[in-house]
Amino acid sequence: MPVNPRPIRIAVQLQPQHATYEQIRESAAELEGLGVDILFNWDHFYPLNGDRDGLHFEAWTMLAALAEQTRRVELGTLVNCNSYRNANLQADMARTIDRISAHGTGQGRFIFGTGSGWFERDYDEYGYRFGTAGQRLDALAENLPVIADRWTKLNPPPTRKIPVLIGGAGEKKTLGIVAAHADIWHSYSDVSTLEHKLGVLAAHASVVGRNMAEIEISVGVLDSIADVSFADADRMRQLGASLFTIGLSGPNYDLSVVPDWLAWRDERNAA
Known part of the structure; x- marks a missing residue:
């Protein structure tokens, strides 16, 4: 697979656990300022x-607040649980979050990151049916066209074609869903695993007539x-990766690693 011509982007996942909302809000502001x-x-x-009953916040309501607070960064869940x-x-x-995030520019910044769900405690505690992994993936595949169709009917509509990010690396079903529906595919992979998974994804893309360069x-x-x-x-970049995500957990978000990754981004993009 040739080098992806997309510029490198750096994302940070502020995991909403073990921290106060004030800490999350301040970290988000600092990260936007860093670039x-x-x-x-x-x-x-x-x-x-960590503490399984520690501080924790709900994703979507927080994203709406962050969309109002920020001015430049894109925002999303990594990832939404389709089941909930x-x-x-x-x-x-x-x-709605796309519209909130468009203040000042008219251009929304929301990324619809989604997946089939996997954390059984969430389901049990909140009364959702857990089912099987296959059933949850089938539900995701069924819902994505419904979501895309609803976007065409809403008044006002989204400000842009909302990018769809799908997380997961299952070769039989997940990567087939990615090939059919995703603008962005996210995984946690080492170099050799990423190379292999990209080959599987390319095969799925061929079946559905999708150009891999679109993902x-x-x-x-x-x-x-x-x-x-x-x-x-760098090796992942050679394979085609362009979005690199750092995960940070509370209570004290350590942002010290971020500038080095931003410097790496800027150096590679300038080359």
Whole structure:
């Protein structure tokens, strides 16, 4: 696969766990000031690590607040859980945040990051049916066209074609859904795994008649489940990756790693 001509972008996932909202708001402002391209959170109801009953906030309402607070960065969930909300409601919520984020420019900044869901405690505690992984993926595939259709019916409509990011790397179903519906594909992969998965994704894209160049490749580079060096990021770039996401958890968001990644971005984009 040739080098993707897209410029490198750096995202930060402010994981909404173990921190006060004030800490999250201040970190978001600082990250926008530093020059990150995208701010993500995640769509869970309880912490994923640390104190399982620690501080935690809901994703979508927080994104609406961050959309009003910020001026430049794009925003989204990494990722929304398709199971927790009706498909048409998801579309309406996305459109609304897109509109909120357009203040001052008229151009929305919302990214619709989504996935099939996996954290069973969320389902059990909030009364959702967990089912099987296959059932949840089938539901995601069924809902994405509904969401896209609802965007054409809303008044006012979204300010732009809202980018759809799909997270996950399952080869049989998930990557087929990515090929059919995603503008951005996100995974946590090392270099060899990414190379293999891109081959699988290309095969799915061929089946549905999709040009792989239409799909932006996103990888997690630094958090509790990823630790990617700059050398590895360069190799991922050669494979086609252009969006690199740092995951940060509360209570004290350590932003010190971000400037180095921004400098790497700027150096590579200037080359």
